Amino acid sequence: MKKIITLKVNNKEYEVAVAPNRTLTQVLREDLNLPGTKCGCDMGDCGACTVILDDRPVNSCLVLAVQAHNREITTIEGVADGPNLHPIQQAFVEHGAVQCGFCTPGMVLSAKSLLEKNMDPTEHEIREALSGNLCRCTGYQKIVEAVKSASQTMKK
Amino acid sequence: MKEYAIINSRLPKVDAWAKVTGDARYTDDLTMPNMLYGALLQSPLAHAKIKRIDTSKAEKLPGVKDVVTAKEAGLVKYGVSPARYDETIFCDQKVRYIGDEIAAVAAVDLETALEAVSLIEVEYEELPLLLDPFEARKEGAIAIHDDFPNNICAEVHQEFGNVEEALKTCDYIRTDKFVNKKQDGAFLEPQSCIATYDLNGNLTLTSSTQTVHYVQRTVAMVLGLPIGKVRVTKPCVGGGFGPKASANTIELVASLLSMRTGRPVKMTFTREQVFQHSRARHQFFHELTTGVMKDGTLIALKNVCHMDGGAYSSFGIATVYYGGSLLGAPYKLPNMKYDGYRMYTNKPANGAQRGHGGVIARAAWEQQLDVIAEELGMDPLELRLKNMMKKGDVTCNDFNMSSFGMEECLEAIRDGSGWKEKKGKLPKGKGIGVACGFFVSGAGFPIYRSETFHSTAMIKLSEDGGTINLYTAAADIGQGSDTVLTMMAAEAIGVRYEDVRVSSGDTDFGVDLGAYSSRQTLMSGHAVKQAGEDVRNQVLEVLSRNLKIPVEDMDIKQGLIIFKKGKVDFSGLRSQYIKEHRGWVDAPSGDELTFKEAARVAYFEKGVVVGRGSYKPGDLGGKYKGAAVGTSPAYGCSAQVVEVSVDMDTGKITIDNMTDAHDCGFAINRTNVEGQMQGSLSMGVGEALYEEIKFDAKGRVVNPTFGEYRIPTALDMPNVNAIIIESNEPNGPWGAKEVGEGAIMPTIPAILNAIYDATGIRVRELPVTSERLFMAMKEKNKK
Numbered sequence: 001m002k003k004i005i006t007l008k009v010n011n012k013e014y015e016v017a018v019a020p021n022r023t024l025t026q027v028l029r030e031d032l033n034l035p036g037t038k039c040g041c042d043m044g045d046c047g048a049c050t051v052i053l054d055d056r057p058v059n060s061c062l063v064l065a066v067q068a069h070n071r072e073i074t075t076i077e078g079v080a081d082g083p084n085l086h087p088i089q090q091a092f093v094e095h096g097a098v099q100c101g102f103c104t105p106g107m108v109l110s111a112k113s114l115l116e117k118n119m120d121p122t123e124h125e126i127r128e129a130l131s132g133n134l135c136r137c138t139g140y141q142k143i144v145e146a147v148k149s150a151s152q153t154m155k156k
Numbered sequence: 157m158k159e160y161a162i163i164n165s166r167l168p169k170v171d172a173w174a175k176v177t178g179d180a181r182y183t184d185d186l187t188m189p190n191m192l193y194g195a196l197l198q199s200p201l202a203h204a205k206i207k208r209i210d211t212s213k214a215e216k217l218p219g220v221k222d223v224v225t226a227k228e229a230g231l232v233k234y235g236v237s238p239a240r241y242d243e244t245i246f247c248d249q250k251v252r253y254i255g256d257e258i259a260a261v262a263a264v265d266l267e268t269a270l271e272a273v274s275l276i277e278v279e280y281e282e283l284p285l286l287l288d289p290f291e292a293r294k295e296g297a298i299a300i301h302d303d304f305p306n307n308i309c310a311e312v313h314q315e316f317g318n319v320e321e322a323l324k325t326c327d328y329i330r331t332d333k334f335v336n337k338k339q340d341g342a343f344l345e346p347q348s349c350i351a352t353y354d355l356n357g358n359l360t361l362t363s364s365t366q367t368v369h370y371v372q373r374t375v376a377m378v379l380g381l382p383i384g385k386v387r388v389t390k391p392c393v394g395g396g397f398g399p400k401a402s403a404n405t406i407e408l409v410a411s412l413l414s415m416r417t418g419r420p421v422k423m424t425f426t427r428e429q430v431f432q433h434s435r436a437r438h439q440f441f442h443e444l445t446t447g448v449m450k451d452g453t454l455i456a457l458k459n460v461c462h463m464d465g466g467a468y469s470s471f472g473i474a475t476v477y478y479g480g481s482l483l484g485a486p487y488k489l490p491n492m493k494y495d496g497y498r499m500y501t502n503k504p505a506n507g508a509q510r511g512h513g514g515v516i517a518r519a520a521w522e523q524q525l526d527v528i529a530e531e532l533g534m535d536p537l538e539l540r541l542k543n544m545m546k547k548g549d550v551t552c553n554d555f556n557m558s559s560f561g562m563e564e565c566l567e568a569i570r571d572g573s574g575w576k577e578k579k580g581k582l583p584k585g586k587g588i589g590v591a592c593g594f595f596v597s598g599a600g601f602p603i604y605r606s607e608t609f610h611s612t613a614m615i616k617l618s619e620d621g622g623t624i625n626l627y628t629a630a631a632d633i634g635q636g637s638d639t640v641l642t643m644m645a646a647e648a649i650g651v652r653y654e655d656v657r658v659s660s661g662d663t664d665f666g667v668d669l670g671a672y673s674s675r676q677t678l679m680s681g682h683a684v685k686q687a688g689e690d691v692r693n694q695v696l697e698v699l700s701r702n703l704k705i706p707v708e709d710m711d712i713k714q715g716l717i718i719f720k721k722g723k724v725d726f727s728g729l730r731s732q733y734i735k736e737h738r739g740w741v742d743a744p745s746g747d748e749l750t751f752k753e754a755a756r757v758a759y760f761e762k763g764v765v766v767g768r769g770s771y772k773p774g775d776l777g778g779k780y781k782g783a784a785v786g787t788s789p790a791y792g793c794s795a796q797v798v799e800v801s802v803d804m805d806t807g808k809i810t811i812d813n814m815t816d817a818h819d820c821g822f823a824i825n826r827t828n829v830e831g832q833m834q835g836s837l838s839m840g841v842g843e844a845l846y847e848e849i850k851f852d853a854k855g856r857v858v859n860p861t862f863g864e865y866r867i868p869t870a871l872d873m874p875n876v877n878a879i880i881i882e883s884n885e886p887n888g889p890w891g892a893k894e895v896g897e898g899a900i901m902p903t904i905p906a907i908l909n910a911i912y913d914a915t916g917i918r919v920r921e922l923p924v925t926s927e928r929l930f931m932a933m934k935e936k937n938k939k
Contacts, residue, residue, distance in 0.1 A: 035185035036178020038394070040344045041427040045862035048344055076178030089176040093168045096827035099835065100634025101175030102344040102394030108176060127870040134862060136342050136395050137634050138831055139838030140870040 005069040009034065010078025016065075024060040024068050025049045028075060036076035036105050040134070047133035050106035051075050057113040059132075076105035079112060088112055088150040095146035099137030106133045111147045119155055123148065161714055162647040163890060166827040169639040170658060171392065171632070180392045183348035183364045188420035191350070192221055194410050195269035195423070197259040197276050198432065199251035202287070202502040202855030203300070204280035206250060206258065213275040214261055219268035221417050223276070225259045229412055232378045236370075236402045236507070238604050240309065240469035242301055245378060245408045250283065252300055252467035253502050254856045255432030257405050262413040262421050287855050289441075289464040289499035300467065300500040307500040309465045310476045312782055316484075316552035317491030322456035326447030328531060334444070334520030336922040337848035338464065339437035340430070341509055342867045345394020347433070348424035351410035357381075359415065361388045363407050366396040366631050367670030370603060372663045374403035375411050390661035393633040397839070398508035399435040400633070401672040402470065431849065431860035435507030438475055438498075439464040440516040444524055452532055452539045456491035459483060459517065463498040463506070470507035472498045474603075477785035478513025483521055484551035484786070486562045486594045486793050487543035492552050502855050508672065510839055511595060511900045516922075519844075522591035522905030523918065536909065537575060537590050540795075541566055544592075547883065554778035558790055559893070561819035561883035562592065565795040568817035568879045573797035582913065585804050586812075589909025592795045593901020596788035597821075597885070597894035598675030600776040608772070610675070612666035613683035615645060615691045615767040621755030622742060624649060624656045624691070629668035630680040631661045635896055636828040637676045641684045643824055644889060648688025650712025651751050674894035677824060678790060681889040683769035691767030695751070698758040702729070717749040729753050773887075789887040792898035794818040796837070798906040802914040807930030809911060811841055815877040816902075821885035821893035830878040832895040837876050840903025842867045845923050 002017040009032060016031050028034045028051070037060055040048035044062040051060045052074040079086045085093065088111050098104050107130060114121060114129035121129070126147045135143065174180040211223045226246040233241040247256050259276050263269035286292040286300060292307035299305050323329055349363035359381060365371050368388040376383040393400065406423035413421040425433060445458040461479045465472045480494030529536040547560045569590070570576065578588045602608055614627040626645045632638040642658045659665060668680055692712055699717065700707045703724055711718040726749045733753045734743050744750040758765045776787040799813040816833050823829040846866040850858045859865045884891035904922070912918050917932045
């Protein structure tokens with residue numbers, strides 16, 4: 001039996017009928033046509049599906065869509081302000097923090113969540129905040145540099 | 157060094173904006189109207205005869221549109237190398253590993269397809285299991301493939317010089333064994349594809365592949381389609397590292413299902429299926445015997461290697477050659493003998509992964525060289541410098557080092573890491589290690605025997621002259637080839653980076669063998685450079701006729717025409733351009749004639765302005781059997797210093813510092829080059845310390861998840877001091893050669909050598925987990 005739920009995604013309300021076993025990843029990607037959220041493992045191991053749920057980064061593959069009923073969700077599609085990139089996104093572009101890009105949406109959201117709570121993180125704090133987001137391409141260095149640089153930009 | 161307008165800079169990647177905003181589309185993000193979903197039935201047993209398959213219940217399930225087995229798919233054999241085509245779409249008589257494909261279903265949604273798969277009944281008769289490659293080789297072992305009674309999939313015997321004679325002259329000889337574990341590519345995006353077969357008999361396959369060209373050929377051959385009717389295209393690909401470099405099962409199955417149903421069919425692997433499909437790094441068992449003189453001069457190397465191949469050949473024929481040939485450099489080595497054996501076992505097939513075939517041999521040898529240096533009382537870095545090849549040297553197996561900045565790499569890491577201050581002076585529990593490596597810059601030959609071009613490129617100017625369209629079949633899988641090729645096109649023509657729009661990864665755009673063997677910067681780059689120069693010359697020639705100025709008196713820079721001999725009156729061209737584009741926002745202005753205006757003139761004369769480029773390597777030498785594996789137009793090389801801390805109570809290893817110097821010939825995009833170096837080192841850290849696919853007694857992968865198959869996280873990787881060395885490769889476009897794979901070569905042995913420096917223990921089995929090191933320390937303390 002499908003349930004009607006309300007999802008508040010990127011400041012927009014959606015009313016959707018979902019089967020109770022569908023994950024937030026599936027509903028975002030397939031029902032709301034927001035495929036920026038990636039599915040890398042479907043087990044909560046890789047972090048590619050990270051979204052911000054009520055101010056906390058979560059693996060959306062481990063959240064049932066019905067659990068997100070009436071809650072605030074930020075996906076990668078909601079990070080930029082129209083054509084203007086968020087400072088984290090801008091820093092990712094400039095620092096070469098993107099290779100294949102499959103981990104990038106999750107990385108950006110984990111970083112955003114960190115910088116919203118901690119304006120001036122140390123390198124270790126950045127690495128800790130990103131440690132649930134796997135990247136096989138970059139060795140993380142340029143991602144960490146980008147987040148550090150974004151934190152400086154955002155302080156200004 | 158010459159100044160360039162575009163290349164050798166740090167321009168952002170062309171796809172970075174789309175990737176940071178979530179706009180970038182990967183295969184599984186795409187849907188088609190009326191699309192069906194496919195699912196596979198895979199074997200739960202590692203070795204068994206198939207007695208009976210009953211699909212009737214699955215066929216009756218509402219929503220199921222098609223069910224296929226070997227009966228419907230046929231039994232055309234395929235694989236990677238034509239010398240070992242040993243796979244069929246579905247198993248016919250028997251299954252050979254857990255995950256082997258037996259049947260597939262297309263249904264209106266994935267849930268229905270999966271339910272239908274569960275309704276297919278298969279009766280098996282279990283066969284003896286062969287999980288150990290040495291057991292598989294034994295007399296009397298059951299044949300996994302009937303054509304290979306000893307389960308030896310391939311063997312290689314090569315000798316250059318005379319090793320036995322040479323060893324007799326050596327002052328010091330030692331033999332060591334080394335083994336790694338089967339690994340996984342661990343790219344973040346699971347393989348996915350959508351096949352669409354239309355009423356005109358055209359198949360379009362959109363796939364997360366590294367090699368559209370090879371997939372096109374395989375799909376056409378196996379499904380009996382004319383090759384011109386098959387188009388393979390890739391959107392963004394979430395990493396590949398080797399395992400995505402050949403046609404996979406779902407590409408063939410989705411195509412078959414689409415042909416039969418007339419509807420688009422999507423198939424995507426689960427993470428567990430990625431592990432089962434595998435085609436990643438083999439398990440290697442090396443036994444290396446090295447002979448040297450007292451002064452450290454290398455004289456001879458004997459290399460015996462056994463490889464666990466898994467159930468099918470995949471890239472294995474090339475792998476078994478690379479396992480020997482990639483020790484031919486970077487040191488002067490006059491005598492080398494290699495005996496390599498690749499065995500079939502009832503495990504997922506192994507294939508190619510970053511540093512194909514050479515990574516474990518390199519780890520084994522570079523550690524052995526460290527031991528030898530110590531025995532001889534030499535600094536290991538000095539031993540390496542002493543034997544290092546130089547530009548122009550040719551290896552005993554005929555690899556021509558047409559550029560080779562190895563000495564510069566070694567000096568850079570020695571000075572960059574503080575080697576002299578640290579080596580031999582660190583406290584217990586801290587260690588420093590060094591190693592070197594090299595890699596091909598593109599396989600010199602295609603996987604199938606052919607006179608084919610390796611890369612073609614086409615550059616087409618828009619009629620207004622304002623946009624330069626670059627078409628290439630090269631595959632950007634994250635490494636940044638779209639960016640590098642765009643930069644090359646802009647540089648060759650003389651226009652701005654943003655004027656070039658790249659379309660890539662599509663067999664309709666030409667031929668490119670794809671993203672493997674670190675080939676695209678050099679090979680696709682040559683084709684793009686040629687196409688750019690062609691367009692540039694065409695535009696200048698037309699302009700020359702029009703303005704009556706010799707071509708050699710003109711140049712193109714930053715999208716502007718430079719008249720070398722002073723001002724030229726082009727007001728006629730400008731007013732015509734503006735008149736024709738009245739109302740447009742981008743009217744040319746300023747004191748200089750723009751490329752756009754010049755290109756418009758070329759359009760008036762030619763209608764279509766297309767620049768063409770195509771590349772294949774010339775004669776690369778090497779006439780012996782197997783010379784095709786390892787010969788390359790150029791070789792990249794690198795050296796690394798790694799510093800570690802070891803907790804002497806628990807064996808926990810922390811990588812503190814990594815200094816890496818890589819000779820990439822010439823860095824087209826410096827940020828990308830560093831990214832390749834840092835990424836390679838990260839994969840090397842994973843392979844050295846954590847990564848191991850584990851099997852139970854039945855042959856099942858017990859850790860097919862990122863929770864239990866650990867790759868480095870942001871907390872495991874230190875920052876890398878990445879030093880770019882540029883040796884100006886004569887066979888590369890603007891002097892460029894590889895960086896994508898060579899950079900991983902020294903990582904594992906540099907870590908091993910650092911662990912020894914910290915603990916006094918030589919570990920010859922990967923990965924060096926805390927447990928393995930702890931047990932080794934305990935063992936040593938007993939003695």
